[in-house]
Amino acid sequence: MKTAAEPSRTVSTPLKIGAFRRFASAGLISATGTAMAPLALAYSVIEQGGGAGSLGLVLATNTVPTIVFLLMGGLFADRLSRSRLLFLGNVLAAGAQGALAVTVATGHATTMSVAACGFVSGTAASFTVPAAQGAVAQIVPEEHLHQANALLRLPSNAVKVLGPAVGGFVVAASGAAWALAWDAFTFAVAAVLLLGLRLEAPPATPDGVMADLRAGWAGFRSRTWLWSYTAAGTVLVAAWLAGFQLLGPLVAARQYAGARDWGLIQAAFASGLLAGTLVCLRWKPYRLLMVAVVTGGALALPLTAMACGVPLLLVLVAALLAGIGLDVAIVAWNTAFQQHVPRAEQGRMSAFNGVGERLAIPLGYLVTALAAHSWSSRGILLACAGMIALATVLNLCVPDVYRVNRITPSRRSRASDDDREAAQA
Structure with missing residues (x-):
């Protein structure tokens, strides 16, 4: 599976592949x-008079489609051209954000119209996420996948450090409509x-x-390393969102200097993500899945x-280390997935993995809301950290975690020779 823009696979770096540069540029924009x-x-939502309930509805309508339609997106990614799916998904997202920008700018936005646009954007994401995972493996030679995954993370993590501050300035100076219009424009450019x-x-x-769906589920279930990592990831995401995103601002308000210190903690975490990408550009671990499991456990540190x-200061250091660990885990996991799952199945396998982790979002918030009536914030934070540590340790007990390692051309060649000798015998 090649691209029209890729005449040769013998390259020294993914950046020399025109198709990869195009893909990475689209992601950055x-x-x-x-x-x-x-x-x-x-x-x-706030500008049109909405409160917490309205904002919750909008966020829910943006999240729910990514759970409901993700499996369908995975099926399509294993049946259709992944570049065409990425194009259509970005066009759909551009249309939704553009329509939202117009309604906000003209003063006709309502909670339902904002929620409707969010639903369309969430639907688009459920088709582009599985397609993107498989597209990287089609574009980049196997031996350069780790570097490619790190390079793809580098600009997005840099944007995460600066983006919220720039977005806040744009919204404060010009209103939400201009920021939404820019989002729509970037989706359109990426689509092209x-x-x-x-x-x-x-x-x-x-x-x-x-x-195909049944075959995909059978393939997912047969790969112990895949479903066990997904199960552990679901626990990690739920505990992290509940402890850091939900309780973090409340704890910062009670124990530290409120919004100012919480902003510093978030900045430290975002800086850690960027630093983790730089680590991945230099370090190519052999035991990919084991590294992904261990470094993901660093999320327990700031909690x-x-x-x-x-x-x-110690909280900032912990947040920085958590960011580094999470980004190393993501790059290692993406590389392991792309090397050990056949390309024809990557859309469905990515969708099954993604559904589990996305279900953790409402689960984490719901469990925290219920526990808050009986437990203190400190107790919930410790419980969340304990869940992350326990999930990490249990995942390390899975033998397959130590068998999903980085594949080099020489290893692939030796494996093929062994298969041929076994067949002749």
Whole structure:
């Protein structure tokens, strides 16, 4: 599966592949808009008189489609051209954000119209996420996947450090409509870039959609390392969102200097993500999945630090280390996934993995809301940190975690020779 823009696979770095540069540029441009969108979305609700309930409805309608339609997106990614899916998904998102920007600018926005646009954007994401995972493996040679995944994370993490501040300035100076319009524009530019990839569709299967879905589930279930990592990831995401995103601002208000210190903690975490990408550009671990599991466990550090009420400097260090660990885990996991899952199945496997982790979002918030009536914030933070540590340890007990390692051309060649000798015997 090659691209029309890729005449040769013998390259020394992914940056020498024209299709990869196009794919990475699309991601960078889109990230500049995506970083501003949450703040602009919140203030578009506030500007038309909505409160916490209205904002919750808008956020829910943006999240629910990514759970409901993600499996369908995975099926499509294994049946159709992934570049075409990425193009259509970005066009759909551009239309939704553009329509929202117009309604906000003209003063005709309502909670329902904002929620409707969010629903469309969430639907678009459920088709582009599985397609993007498989597209990288089509574009980049196997030996350069780790570096490619790190390079793709580098600009998006840099934008995460600066984007919210720039978005806040734009919203404060010009209103939410301009930030939403910029988000729509970046989706449109990304769509044009992605259309030029022209990736071939995976080999067609004679079976129907439901048969493909059943085959995908059987493949997911048969790979112990895949479903065990997904299960552990669901726990990690739920505990992290509940402890850091939900309780973090409350703890910062009670134990530290409120919004100012919480902003510093978030900045430290975002800086850690960027630093983690730089680590991945230099370090290519052999035991990919084991590294992903261990470094993901670093998310327990800032939760433990805040629960223990340590000085702010130690919380900042813990948040920085958590960011580094999370980004190393993401790059290692993406590389392991792309190397060990057949390309024709990557859309469905990515969707099954994504559904589990996205279900953690409402689960984490719901459990925290219920526990808050009986437990203190400190107790919940410690429980969340304990869940992350326990999930990490249990995942390390899975033998397959130590078998999913980085594949080099020489290892692939030796494996092929062994297979041929076994067949001849």
